[in-house]
Every structure is written in C-alpha cells, then in structure tokens.
Amino acid sequence: MKRTAPKDKIIVALDVENLPAALKLVELLHDEVGAFKIGKQLFTASGPDAVRSIQGLGGRVFLDLKFHDIPTTVAKASVEAARLGAFMFNMHALGGFAMMQEAVKAVRALSDGKLQPLMIAVTVLTSMGPDDLKPLGITLPVDELVVRLALLAKEAGMNGVVASPREIRLIKKACGPDFLVVTPGIRPAGAEANDQKRAMTPGEAVQAGADFIVVGRPITHSPDPQAAARSIAGEIALVLA
Numbered sequence: 001m002k003r004t005a006p007k008d009k010i011i012v013a014l015d016v017e018n019l020p021a022a023l024k025l026v027e028l029l030h031d032e033v034g035a036f037k038i039g040k041q042l043f044t045a046s047g048p049d050a051v052r053s054i055q056g057l058g059g060r061v062f063l064d065l066k067f068h069d070i071p072t073t074v075a076k077a078s079v080e081a082a083r084l085g086a087f088m089f090n091m092h093a094l095g096g097f098a099m100m101q102e103a104v105k106a107v108r109a110l111s112d113g114k115l116q117p118l119m120i121a122v123t124v125l126t127s128m129g130p131d132d133l134k135p136l137g138i139t140l141p142v143d144e145l146v147v148r149l150a151l152l153a154k155e156a157g158m159n160g161v162v163a164s165p166r167e168i169r170l171i172k173k174a175c176g177p178d179f180l181v182v183t184p185g186i187r188p189a190g191a192e193a194n195d196q197k198r199a200m201t202p203g204e205a206v207q208a209g210a211d212f213i214v215v216g217r218p219i220t221h222s223p224d225p226q227a228a229a230r231s232i233a234g235e236i237a238l239v240l241a
Helices: 019-029 040-046 048-056 071-084 097-108 130-136 142-156 165-175 202-208 225-240
Strands: 010-013 035-038 061-067 088-092 118-122 160-162 180-183 212-215
Touching (some): 010 225, 048 061, 048 071, 088 097, 097 118, 165 180, 165 202
Parallel strands (some): 010 212
C-alpha cells in the first residue's frame, strides 16, 4: 500500500444524534483527518443525505452499516453504497463466503467510471471477548476466529477487514501486508476504555500495522477536537518516522 500522511490514517466516528452535529465536526476536522465514519445511528437519523452532505464539505465517508443478510440483498445494498460514493463500506464476515463474494462481484461490475470503494469485512466486534462468544456457541479463541474470518474475506475478494488492534499482526501474517486492517477500539493513553474490550493507543495500533484507525469519543467529545486529532496524528507520525 502506498505511503499515506499520518492524518489520512485517522477515521473519525460520527456517532452523533443528528446531521447538524455531524456537519459541525466535519467542518472542524476535514483538514485534520482522512475520513469520517457514518454508522447506524446517524444513517438511521439522516439517511443518504448524511453521506452527500459530508462529501460536500470535502470529507470522505466510511459507511459503517455492517451489512449482514442473504447474498442478493447485501450485493444490492453494496451497489448502492458504491453509488453513494462511499470510499469504504463494510459487511459482517459472519455472513459467509457467498454473501461477501456476491457483493464484491456486484460492486466490481459497476462501469460508471467512478472510483471503486474499499470493501471491508467485520471480523469480531471489539466490544466482544471470549465470554461474549461462548453463549453463541463459538468456542474458538478470539484471535483464531478473527484470522479465519479474515482469510475467508480475502478469498471472497474483499479489500480488508475490521478487527481489534490486538489481531493486526496475525492478520497481516496470514493475509499479506497489502490486505487492509481497519481498527476501532483506539484509545489514546489515559482515555477511558468505555465499551471497548480489546483496545490500543493510536501509536501502538499503527506500529502493529493498522492501515486505518477509527477514533470516536477521544476526538468528538474533546473540548478541542482539532487539537485532539492533531495530537493523534502527531503520535502516528512519530511511529511512522
């Protein structure tokens, strides 16, 4: 993967209640970070207009809707995500090989001349640990399950995965250095873990090989979001240097 500026590795999670709150953050941060994540909360509140409005302010969008359905439905949803112009979107790897493969084929078949989005598979949510998986009948160790799902996603043609920073090195070893790893569960030193169970600092994650880090509250809830973003970019720059 080509070398990127430290700030371009940062994706800010716009986990806010409404579009005006999101756009206020985008106006502050579009020159400080690489992209903005629209998740279920904001998309349910504001729909595709949220994507278009953020793009209108110069922000790239990671559409974090975690598609998980029958293959045909996910393929059609993936095409619409591509048509929206999202630079990246995701789906659950637990949806299976056929679901991921059909989505990849449908998006790659688009011939409108637009840049193809990055398609990313979610492995195991960073809020989940072994005690959360056992009641679901999943007894594999978390790291083994993550790598298995990453390999399945790669075989299906996905560009990469969403995974905890603690599994980055294992994924890169199994899938190769060009297979992207997007890591939530990022908490700067001293920040509260909140609902993240497998977290790392930004520097630790990038040093482990993260291609993108997703940061929410440490930036969006900061008294000075710009300064918070710059601090994280500075930490990343030190690691890359």
